[in-house]
Amino acid sequence: MTIKQTLKSAVTKLKKQSIMSAILDAEILLAYILKKNKEYLFTYPEKTLTKNQLSRFNKLIAKRSTGIPIAYLTHHKEFFGLDFYVNKNVLIPRPETELLVDETLKILNLLISQSSNFSPTIADIGTGSGAIPVAIASNVSAIRESRLHSLPIKILATDISKPALKMATKNANLHATKITFLHGNLLTPIKHKKIDIIVANLPYVESTDLKKVTPNTIGLKFEPKDALYSGPDGLDAYRQFFTQAAKLKHKPKFILIEYGGPQQTAELKKIIKAHFPTAKIQNKKDLCGLDRVIIIKL
Ligand SMILES: C[S@@+](CC[C@H](N)C(=O)[O-])C[C@H]1O[C@@H](n2cnc3c(N)ncnc32)[C@H](O)[C@@H]1O
Incomplete structure (x- = not known):
């Protein structure tokens, strides 16, 4: 043929x-x-x-x-202009998450511009394929060059899934980036460290959605459940995350999170305010005009 x-x-x-x-x-x-x-x-x-x-x-x-997603068949997915290995142990990186990387890079740029002798540490929580920290690390040198910044920028990433960390390490090596990967529940592996920016794209899909399968969402059936679903309103992981964040010995300067959309905005803000009453909270919309990222300035 x-x-x-x-x-x-x-x-x-x-x-x-x-x-x-x-x-x-x-x-x-x-x-x-x-x-x-x-x-x-x-x-x-x-x-x-x-x-x-x-x-x-x-x-x-x-x-x-x-219904198996294309990326699981070719074992590749493009994210932030970079090629990533993926397998069934990791969530396939989504285009929406590029907004989270973009906003993190902007904040990093701002912090460096405010102080040339600032050597920041960034931590990505629930790293999956490692798409977020690898994309950040791959763009850090451009920021440093434009700001004549010569101090090291340290990047850590955590996940509760050991197979995911294995894939993330493979992706970090593929792009020759230096990232420290740590295994554990949410912020536990970094609780004694001084982190300046915490980034997280944790599971945020309502668990009731597990039963609603359409041709558009059938691919979700093949992705790791622990990477997607998080209780009845999708916010269980973020509740635990902010409870842990409030107890951190060293408060970060910024926390950036990705979440499920406008239906979760009010409840998420309530959770954040309960733990950080004086924090400045800013919403960012994705390319479809939907609430997608929250930036918290502590
Ligand atoms: C929505 S996926 C995001 C993956 C990746 N950050 C991305 O944006 O493509 C959520 C990730 O969080 C991890 N995760 C879920 N619960 C966790 C927990 N309690 N502690 C650490 N990681 C967790 C999952 O294993 C999964 O890799």
């Missing part, structure tokens, strides 16, 4: 299973099997696939038809 025929047949199969991104998915998976980029498929549509290529491609299409 040629590339063109193979793609056509795969798209038909995926559409039958209500896979919304059938065309794009078929193209990504075929390019992955051929170890080429997508342009190659359009440049050589009449090229014939080998038996082995066709059989491996069809297996991936069968898996994709069950």
Whole structure:
């Protein structure tokens, strides 16, 4: 079969299973099997696939038809312009989370600009694939150069999942970034350390959503439950996080968190105010115009 025929047949199969991104998915998976980029498929549509290529491609299409996310089939996901390894042990990094990285970099820039002899420490809590700290570390040198800042910037990252930490370490090595990974529950591994900026994208999906599966959300079924769900209103992890944060010996200057959207904003602010009554709280919206990040200045 040629590339063109193979793609056509795969798209038909995926559409039958209500896979919304059938065309794009078929193209990504075929390019992955051929170890080429997508342009190659359009440049050589009449090229014939080998038996082995066709059989491996069809297996991936069968898996994709069950709803397994593309990133778990190719083991790659782009985030903040960088390539990350992913497997079933880690949440697939989401585009929304780029906002959290952006805001963290802005604050880092601000803190460095205020004091050239400031050597900040950042901690990412619930690091998963390591997407957040690796993206921060990869952009830190540009900030330091623009600010003529020569002091070290230390980055720590924690997770309760050891397999996730293994993947995060692999990603840190892939991008030649220096990150200290620590295992443990939320802020416990850093409770004695002096941290300036704490960043977290903890599980925030309402546990009742586990039962509501649509073609749009079927992929969630294949991601680690502990990375997604967090009690009836999705805020259990953040309740525990802020309880721990209030007890930290050294108060951070900033805490930035990502969360589920406008339905959680009021309750989250209540939780934060209960632990940090004088904190300045600022909301940031994602590209869809939905509340997504809260910045807390302590
Ligand atoms: C929503 S995922 C985010 C992963 C990654 N930070 C990202 O943005 O792609 C939440 C992560 O928090 C971790 N996690 C859940 N509960 C935790 C806890 N009590 N302590 C530490 N990490 C936890 C999960 O293992 C998962 O990796």
